[in-house]
Amino acid sequence: MTPNPKPDKDFPWWLVIVTVTGLWLFYEVWASAVYSAALATLAKGIGITVVVTLIGYAGACILGLGLAMAGLSRFLVLRQAARLYIEVMRGIPIIVLLLYVAFVLVPAAIAAINSVASLPYDVEAKVEVLRTRDVPLLWRAVLALMLAYSAFLAEIFRAGLQAVETGQIEAAKALGLNGWQRFRHIVFPQAFRMVLPPLGNDFVAMVKDSSLVSVLGVSDITQLAKVTAAGNFRYFETYNVAALLYLTMTIGLSLALRRFEAGMRGRVER
């Protein structure tokens, strides 16, 4: 079997099917009281899902890029520390990490902060004691997703940075660019273009994995679907609406990312 050389040029029948199904569901939402009530409730979770995804992903990108750079550092300690972090975080299921961060890590961190803050600098000064409940479950969930995804993104960034040809870096050295200039003007722009498709994939995956925060009871789309179905006894309809909301986000995002990549490719080839 010879692979088709240009699968990207196929007419997107899949998109037609998805759109038709989506339109049917939107029609149901409009026509059926059960669907529209479910949508009205679940829509309140869109904001939380978006916030969890965006902040979690942005944080994971920054942390992941830092880890990738640490992993390629001149210093053995930094390289090994990055490796340790990545291997451990990648090896723990996100749902386990989520419960661990929420009920072990954050309470421990708060206890540590309090014990440092209550050191007797001034016996008269009453130190405000930080309580675990002051850190909402939403932010603990975002932190956990950020820690988990930073390990995956670090590997993507590392691959991207390593894929830049050594000849490019040598040429930049010959031109007298210093370390930061080489990274900023030569390595990063090329690596960025290479990592964009896998980064986009993980962004879409993060939209879906944001649903894991529901195990803590954070009111995202999934948690609202869970409690809505517990109250209206309509699992099929309620989860249809949840799936519709997620698909609208993920497919919309995929299409936008593909267009963006095509634009980037166009710029390079020009």
Add this chain to the structure above:
Amino acid sequence: MRLTAALAATLSLTALSAVAQDLPDLAGKEIVVVTENAYPPLQFLDASGAAVGWEYDAMAEIAKRLNVTVKYENISWDAMIPAVSEGQYDMGMTGITIRDDRKEQVDFSDSYMTSEMVMMVRGDEARFTDAKSFAADDTLLMAAQPGTTPFYVGVYEVLDGNEANPRIKLFETFGATVEALKAGDVDLVLTDGTAGAGYVDASGGGLKIVGEKLGTEDFGFIFPKGSDLVAPMNAAIASMKADGTLDALNKKWFLDYKMGG
């Protein structure tokens, strides 16, 4: 609880106006109450998405009587007892069965409700009609959420008291147990009467209730160990039992309210 009984007896004889005077005044203290909104009709989301139910009404009345300000937070059931135990919240409510093993982690209020379970089965089920005939046939399976009232009733009143009995299939949410029942993975789900009736109504003949009511489980609010809220809450619950407020709530949510509308 002799004190509560004495209090309740006293209150039932006194006029309503006297009730408020006998209760502690907590001077507007804010208490953070955590719940999941997944246990109709105790707390759930109504058709408009608003959090309502028996426990919300009861807490609103308690707040009035004790002069406290209630702030609600949400958490999943799995995480609730650890979170309350650690003192992250002042109180948890979600129809929690008062059990000795849980008392090692949290303090309970006095019971504010006694729940009875019903047996929910598929509409065409003919192999068993009650708990005894279910237990007798080893091929029959039941589904439950671990650590919940239906789970314990299933273990100790329907089956043989073995919590690891392979005839109990465990699911994370109550909804999943119902879906497993509909799909034929299991043959029985235990639930309290209201939720059972709601599922049967919504199923269009796919589900039915069989057998006698099972188990009597007492529900209490949970508090971090040593909480100073337990005594005032018990006094408020006793006063609401005595003056018929709890009965009125039972009527409103268990008889009059139409679920799944």
